[in-house]
Amino acid sequence: MTSAVIETVAAPDRATTETTLRPRFEGTNICTWIGFKHVNYLVEEAVLDWLRQNGWPSRRLFEEAGVGVDLVGITTRILHALHIDDEVRFAVTVAVGDSGLTAKVAGKVDRDGHEVKAVTSTVTVQLRAEDRHGDGVDDVPAFLRPAVVARLEPTVPVPPNVPADALGDTLVTGRGGVSTAVDPRLRSGDRPAVVWSWRIPYFYCHHTVRMQMSGFLRQMEEVVDLFLEERGASIRTLLDEQNWIPVVPSSTIELTGEALMEEELVTVFEVVHDFKGVTYTSSMTCYVERDGELVPVAVGEITHGYAVIDDRRDWSLVDFDERLLTAVRG
CATH class of the missing domain: 3.10.129.10 (Hotdog Thioesterase)
Structure with missing residues (x-):
């Protein structure tokens, strides 16, 4: 399914956010290089921080709105190897569409005095109604409502x-x-x-x-x-x-x-x-x-x-x- 941006939904406060992250020590499997799994973990955290900076972190969405944040798609290209202790500056731009939130993520890092693009990723997020712990969805903000699903839906x-x-x-x-x-x-x-x-x-x-x-x-x-x-x-x-x-x-x-x-x-x-x-x-x-x-x-x-x-x-x-x-x- 191709995501079509829904223009009638109120825009988030920050359609694009920036956050700086460091890889976790666990990801340094060979020498000081970070494996692909932990690169994707950084991408995931950058997307979660987009929600956080827009006032609706995953905890609030679960506890107050009755929806769980689920990454249902992640496609990542690693352009430059990341090392432990790198500071990776992520820009995350999100559009709301009929298959959920689509996040375009780019991570940059310093190399020999120059900033280079190290990671690019596209992430799809759905907000799954949590029927196990309550009676249903409560107050999901307007700009996130198109991403709410009864069960995770394939794209x-x-x-x-x-x-x-x-x-x-x-x-x-x-x-x-x-x-x-x-x-x-x-x-x-x-x-x-x-x-x-x-x-x-x-x-x-x-x-x-x-x-x-x-x-x-x-x-x-x-x-x-x-x-x-x-x-x-x-x-x-x-x-x-x-x-x-x-x-x-x-x-x-x-x-x-x-x-x-x-x-x-x-x-x-x-x-x-x-x-x-x-x-x-x-x-x-x-x-x-x-x-x-x-x-x-x-x-x-x-x-x-x-x-x-x-x-x-x-x-x-x-x-x-x-x-x-x-x-x-x-």
């Missing part, structure tokens, strides 16, 4: 449900299982893929029971790790043997439904294509198992390249070797 095409027997023995309870034997009904092609199922923990959720966008970002990060391990190119192996690390120039996740605490989450991760042995793009489709069917709740794509660590400050991109080409091409 992209939704994959079809799949019979749960497509998982074979992969669907298990608890921490779950991983398999490279992916049923054709769960695939879009014949490139390398894995399927992973596990139980959604409470700490991936917000507004009491719904899995939130940060949970899906963590899911995307971990399924990449599992995929590379299953394909004989684990991150630790390439780091130890070649000083290589994966780098992410772009990622996108769109929610197509609601995933709930303690449901079995099934994630299919599949290579879509590789570009001249320099990058590869993979798709992620997440399902929950309900009444004998796999119901899609999120779709996404992520692009990876590889870099060699030059020193404690710098890295440089490399072409894939035979091991990586075999892993992503089969």
Whole structure:
């Protein structure tokens, strides 16, 4: 669905806001560089601060207006690597449309005395009526009312449900299982893929029971790790043997439904294509198992390249070797 700006709604006090943020220490996985998940966390916080600066932070919307803030789409390009202790200056411009709030986000950082654009992102936000903790929506301000939904609504095409027997023995309870034997009904092609199922923990959720966008970002990060391990190119192996690390120039996740605490989450991760042995793009489709069917709740794509660590400050991109080409091409 394409968002059309609704001109009749009263404009917010600040259609564009600015906020300065620093990456969290947790995101410095390799040397001092910040991984894609924590870059997206910064984007999320910048969007939440747009609401805060316009007088309606997420807490007030939940407690007083009876709606939960849900990021249902996030597409991010990383143009320059971020480091721990960077001060990233974000500008967030929001339009209200028929599919929710659409935020255009740009983050800039200083490099060698010059300001460079490091991150760009488009984020879709919906305000989900909280029927679990009250009688319904109360006083949502006029400029946010078009974003209110009874249930999270997809803004992209939704994959079809799949019979749960497509998982074979992969669907298990608890921490779950991983398999490279992916049923054709769960695939879009014949490139390398894995399927992973596990139980959604409470700490991936917000507004009491719904899995939130940060949970899906963590899911995307971990399924990449599992995929590379299953394909004989684990991150630790390439780091130890070649000083290589994966780098992410772009990622996108769109929610197509609601995933709930303690449901079995099934994630299919599949290579879509590789570009001249320099990058590869993979798709992620997440399902929950309900009444004998796999119901899609999120779709996404992520692009990876590889870099060699030059020193404690710098890295440089490399072409894939035979091991990586075999892993992503089969």
